[in-house]
Amino acid sequence: MGTIIEFVLPAESFIFGPALTQLSGVHIELERIVPLGEQPVPYIWVSGTAAEPFEQFAMESPEVESATLLDQIDDRLLYRIVCTPAAGTLLSALFETGGTILEAHGDDHWFFRVRFQNHDSVTAFHTACDANNIPVTIERITTLDTVDGADLPVELTKEQQEALVLAVKHGYFESPRLVSLDELSDELGITPQAVSKRLRPAIKKTVYQAVRSLNGSEVGERR
Incomplete structure (x- = not known):
């Protein structure tokens, strides 16, 4: 464990x-x-x-x-x-x-x-x-605690959760994007760089969790 x-x-x-x-x-x-x-x-x-x-x-x-x-x-x-x-x-x-x-x-x-x-x-x-x-x-x-290939839940900080939920809600991941990093930063009251620093690890953790769940085994994390 x-x-x-x-x-x-x-x-x-x-x-x-x-x-x-x-x-x-x-x-x-x-x-x-x-x-x-x-x-x-x-x-x-x-x-x-x-x-x-x-x-x-x-x-x-x-x-x-x-x-x-x-x-x-x-x-x-x-x-x-x-x-x-x-x-x-x-x-x-x-x-x-x-x-x-x-x-x-x-x-x-x-x-x-x-x-x-x-x-x-x-x-x-x-x-x-x-x-x-x-x-x-x-x-x-x-x-x-992994059982029968099941992996752990995604562990996000409160700030990462807030940024990720806001990005999804306002269409940041749509193509084309419906909101910019600057607009997200205005709503969160932080700099665009700070928003990016919250989103990148949140996206990474969420994607790796999804891949692990599909693959049934651990996937090495890289940036």
């Missing part, structure tokens, strides 16, 4: 802390983590800053060995980051306890959604964080 936990921690408590705390308006989203031996390689999307200042501040993190710009789409930069988890850090705690990062993004703080094999692994992770003074605040714990 697997377990998913959602937690937050201050921006400076993860490897890209210097970039988040010293660059105003920057947002970082982990695309995936590929373990290569003991050296994890995150692929990340960066928005709200140019490449040069981000790379400068990213390299101030002692765990970061290199930052390679792979692509740019509009104002979003895709990076390959080679890093080595230092002892007593969040990354080392996750890898030592078998945590798999399903979702992670950061600006003034980091949000993580992580899957563990069982509750014992979650307890070990929490113990490691306490022992190393990693200021993790757990917001939600979900037990994944």
Whole structure:
């Protein structure tokens, strides 16, 4: 029986802390983590800053060995980051306890959604964080109880649900679209970028749930 936990921690408590705390308006989203031996390689999307200042501040993190710009789409930069988890850090705690990062993004703080094999692994992770003074605040714990190939329900935050319901209601997914991202942002009282950040994970989670239900097995999540 697997377990998913959602937690937050201050921006400076993860490897890209210097970039988040010293660059105003920057947002970082982990695309995936590929373990290569003991050296994890995150692929990340960066928005709200140019490449040069981000790379400068990213390299101030002692765990970061290199930052390679792979692509740019509009104002979003895709990076390959080679890093080595230092002892007593969040990354080392996750890898030592078998945590798999399903979702992670950061600006003034980091949000993580992580899957563990069982509750014992979650307890070990929490113990490691306490022992190393990693200021993790757990917001939600979900037990994944799969029976006969049935998968878990879609777990959306209140903000994601609100944005998704509003988008469907006003025809955002129609072809052609009946409402723009700007119009949705006006109704929600947030920026278009913030609406997009809510819709993207909501759509992803909903689609993967539907595919899993049809396929009867787990489908690896990619962005």
